Amino acid sequence: MDGHHQFDIDTQARHVSGEGDRQRWAVTLGSGWNIGDKPNGGYILAAIAEVLGQAVRRSGAPQHPHPLTITGHYLRPSTSGQAKLDVQILRTGRTFTTVHSTFVQGDKPRLHVLATYGDLASQRGPTLQTAVPPELPPPDECISRKDTDGFPPDSSMGAQVDVRLHPDTGWLTGTPRGVGESRAWIRFADGRPADPVALLFFADALPPTVFDVLAERTWVPTVEFTVHVRAQPAPGWIRAVTRTRHLVDGRFEEDGELWDSEGRLVAMSRQLAMVMQGG
């Protein structure tokens, strides 16, 4: 990406020191990606993934540009502003480069990330799918997340990403359906095309689907978030579906799928999150 889109500005990786398998990088989280007063977890993971891709290249593995599977453990909330990343290249093989990183703000680690990079363009093998993309009315007939109470007050993220929710999204109207499924169109508001790093952000761009089974709105912090990027997305809208089927003792999964405009599955995600009550 060429850097004049806000997402590229706000994920720009800066090399600080170190070469080879130990490198230090920096990134400055923008203030325009907040849910309430905290940066969105998918945006943070995407910013980290951009750094890791650059670090993999710098380590001598430019043939592995794409995050194929990335897991973040969220130790503490992050904030907008500067962050440092300690990056360790664990192994570069023929097909994959595996990498670990600690994301630090104010001398405190906020996230630990483990990821495998490779090349989506050179993948070869059989393709057999039994699932289909989520059905959605055209974007104009959907409900913009900005026009709902799907953001907490003061969320800045709504200006960056254009999320159009299926009109049957029950909790939007104050009547949860109890199904635990949300469907939406997603694209950047400024026309930036989707790419593998952007998919990590899109995978966390819908309102928590647990609101469709839980009557109350509450803080639902992510414990762990894993995204598999399965293909490079074609230009155009991304279709997203998220599902929560198991809320057990206040802990739940949110499973996501992202599909591109050509009907291809481009990413799968799963997070473990928790319902914070009484606070």
Next chain:
Amino acid sequence: MDGHHQFDIDTQARHVSGEGDRQRWAVTLGSGWNIGDKPNGGYILAAIAEVLGQAVRRSGAPQHPHPLTITGHYLRPSTSGQAKLDVQILRTGRTFTTVHSTFVQGDKPRLHVLATYGDLASQRGPTLQTAVPPELPPPDECISRKDTDGFPPDSSMGAQVDVRLHPDTGWLTGTPRGVGESRAWIRFADGRPADPVALLFFADALPPTVFDVLAERTWVPTVEFTVHVRAQPAPGWIRAVTRTRHLVDGRFEEDGELWDSEGRLVAMSRQLAMVMQGG
């Protein structure tokens, strides 16, 4: 567990050196958990999780005994025999302890693991589930994995674990259904009860479900494997269901659910794996 069951013997953690947030441990992988000539990936993850649980306890956090979410990246195949683990306690908070580990054999890292530990018994919060356990005929009317060609030659794992597959598992009879779903009962052959660590093994104990969409049997190595343990299992058989819906360019996910004898979801798993062809 009291150590006279084979799984406990073959996951026994030995402290080598170090205290606090940096510890070194050892474990000896048994030869009875192989698929072909390689230890099963879920068994390796379980052996690592047993070490991590002991390391978390030793670091001063005995209040966080259970793996809640654990991710392994498989860098190279492992073998039976001795392994060393470098364990780093990343953070202990009120609710969670996060930990990273490198699993090394013959001076080569084989797996990197990132995990969050906590206490399943003290979880409190709402429970709302929209999914149900997989339907299965009684174990006696199912097909034992040992009696199928669901193991490659020389697999020793069949003697340890009692897997009873649903009789409609299409690829068992040489006719893949193209559905990408497998269902089975699982328990240890020697009567050891299931517990959170054992669930990590059970989550990888079924034959690859991709065989239900892919006509040929081939090597399908795991790239990354994540398990969420959601509850402590009740005594008795575990019911498992695994699904593969997206085989894209030779890469696929396998999603798993484990349910206990009281109809509770106790674990969810997802792995990213690849089809190796022509070799």
